[in-house]
Amino acid sequence: MKIHLSPHSQKSHGVTEAKKAELDSLTSQVLDAQLAVDTHQAIVNSVAAKQANIQTLLSIADNNKVASLNNRNVVNELVQKVIELKANSAIAMAETQTANTCTDKIVTGIKTLIDRLIYSAEIVNKLSALIIRRKAINPLVSDNLITMVGTAGNNANNAISLTLVALTTSFATQASNTESLAAMTLVSAKAKHFADSVSVTQLQSLPSLLHEVYNDSCLQYDRTFNALTIVTNQLNLAQAQLNKAQINLQSLQAGLAAANAAALAS
């Protein structure tokens, strides 16, 4: 800045010199304060940009965390369902086995029944033949008895025919039941294999990997969140220092303006 020196007496010259020195000192202080403001402004800008960057990273980390939590829940649900399937198929297999024991008993029973029935029917027929032969010799034999043995013969035929039907269907039942048992045993074995493959205890299983991903995403989120906290604190501090430097600059500028005005007025 240029200061006009007044060419008056020695005394006033000395006063002007002092004023000039004061103005120079003030100007220098303003320059220093401006430097401080510029420095702090640069820091604030840089840290604010960094904060925005970390904020973006945090929202990415947050999305990842939400997605991996969802995946973890989905796999947990799957594991739960597979465990249910395994348990229920084992129960169903036991039930089929029980049913199978019953049908085994039926097929043995029906075989015994048909054998006995045929034997008995033979006896009925034999008696029937004997009585009819006796009637031919002795007409006194009751007609009623003749009718009855005839009916018994018919009924025996009927019973055998019905029991044979029952025998056929019983064996069909046993056959389908055996198939059921085989199929259910297979389901149970497959369900167990499936359950084992998604077990958490396996090192490289779906739940263990998806849990690992979730844990990683949590750690990443926490780290980023901490980074944001640190940078936010830095930003607040830098902003406070900038404000202080700005106030200092403003007051020095005001002081310099006043001193200039005074110097020009004298």
Place this chain on the structure above:
Amino acid sequence: MNPYNQNLNSAVCAVLQTQALTLKTLKAQHTASMFTLYYTQGAKIAATQNLVYAKSQLATHHIPIKQLANNATNLSANVLTSADQANQYVKQAVTNGAVAAANIQVAANAIIRLASDAESIFSIVSAADFDSEIYELAKKMRELLNETAYGAEQLAEDAMEASMKIAEVSAATVYDDAKNANLSACNLFKIVSAHFDAALQIVNAVSDSLTAVDIRENTAEGNYTDIETSVTAALAAYTSTNNTLNLNLNVVVNNVPGGYFSISFTPLHNPFKHDVANVNPIKAYFILLVKTSKAIAFNIIQAQQLHAINARCCVAVTESVSDKVLSQQISTETAWDADDEAIIPGNQYVAFIFAIFTDRYKKELNAFDDFLSAPSAPFAYSIPLNTPENSSIWVEDNNSNIIENAADLQISQAVKFSLPANTPGLAVEYRCIFLTVKKAGNEKLKKNTFGFIFNDVLAEAIASGNYGVAVPATGATNETITYNTAITPATTDNFGNPLIINNEYVPAILAVYSGGEAEKRAWYKPTLSDFYTTASFKYLASHY
């Protein structure tokens, strides 16, 4: 100087000035291309790191997860098919069981009717007094049919129970469970497939951007080396001109504490060697330091005036290296410029050689002017700041039993360094910058190698968010001070990328003047530690 010499001097000045200007322009371009190269290299490093990360995510998570989910889907589909089949068989068995039970009941009824017939026949036979053969046979028939009817009744009961047991088999539940498990597995597969596709897309995108950045880097590097070649050529031209036309006037700045300028030049000679008497036409040489801003205006008259009043800025040349080279050291602390002002660090100066011819030489030519050289290249002195030795920089982990990759272990690392204290009252900031190492130095490879260009100019330009300010240890009383920079999750490398766990970094320390006085900024030259030989460290997982 006589008019001829003045003309020569003007010509020399003009030539040197033109060449100096070319050199200056090229150097500015060189710096600009250096920054371009640096930032492109930074982009390449970030892209490479992104690719490594994206690939590792794909390899360690997305690929195995998708495969396992695919397996689970296959297994569940398999179980579902079997469960469906079992359910069908069981349904058939239930139907068959019911039919069989009903048939057995019907048969049992018929057998009971037969048994009752047998009973009636036996009654009549008993009453009618038949012979023993018929009686015995009827009795036997009655007994056999009674037993058979009893067995049939029992069997009918058992068949009913069997039918019940078959109906109790929970095949439908198992089938529903298998359907649910299959739905769940398919749903999971859909989700993880989408994630896999996204991850694959990221790898492709990052790979593409790396290719693009790589091309840009090659261009920037080519441009940088081109300009470097031009700078070298321009400097050679300037040196050659200065050598021939300006006494090879050269100033070396020694930036040591209480630094000095070493000024050397070739003495003037009589252009004709046979004139033995006048082989050395110079009585005395003086060196004058002039502010660069005033160099153009500085002329022989001013030099003569300064010499005439015996001004303290005229430094007489007293040393001589050889017949062909004269040299003089001028301490920055005791030197004065042509304005009779002390040498200020950071200000640019040029040197002039002022030579006084011998009286005999003057008389011979009948020219009584003396000689002033053209200005030297501008130079500046700056006060060096202390920076730690490479061996005094180390990284401390707060946990001595470190398990690598242990994500849940809390480790905090800090860069520490120690150095002699600076001048009391001098405000110096130590910036800790983390550089990604391409290959860490070892016994075979003495120096660290980096994937980017780096120097003090670039270090000074790093934004404040991308370095850590070291904090001096409190209560240090001795002359050596230890500084500490904590590494936090917010710590980044020089380009602003967050540090990557298990990657190698080298801490570089930049000392800068941090005092508030604007004019002193130019006094102190930022000093960078020797990051080529500083030991690298592995960044470990830290949570806090």
